[in-house]
Amino acid sequence: MSGELMFLSSSGCTNCWGTPGCTLRRPVEYREQGCANVQNWIDTSVAKLKTASAQALAEAALNMSSIEWQKTYLG
Template structure:
């Protein structure tokens, strides 16, 4: 492995840091004053993917890995709001990932490109769980933001997009349960000994 390949790997890590600064634009459109970043979304999406995969009998680790990389192309495309996509002909995620990984060590480029391809194909159980995690995380965030802005459209579209039984069950629970119910219950219960 040459120094230039290491430089390309390092550049990818710096590029991924942009996800911490880019805000999810749909929430800006909805009127949320300080919306989550793309990295915030991707982090919880990976956790949600692991939970869904475990409930569905798939590999939690693989689903979380796929979810972790699912929006890395947005360093170059940004988070284009749904309405904006009607007017743009963006490159495919595969094209962006290929550009992002040019010059990297071959195994690393294959790892990242393979994650993108598997996620987009939705053929594996883990990819389907990761895709559902993306939508369920959006629904959870919409529920959390609904006191700040009109997020019902995000709730409706996310709910309609869910495919796995586990994600559908969790989404239905989320609609009727306060996002802080867990905290109130923990506060009011005795800690385990």
């Protein structure tokens, strides 16, 4: 799995800015469940992305449901 995809997955990545489990998909999933206080987490996570591929994956993560993400990227 590429580094960009790892940071977006819920696989317990340890490459997410040094914090185990710190993923973009997690706050998106929390937002889907109705948690209101995750937008800052999402915004700061996206702001730290440097590569075009990471930014493209983030855009996909933010514009798909968790189920769509799993079917598309995790099989």
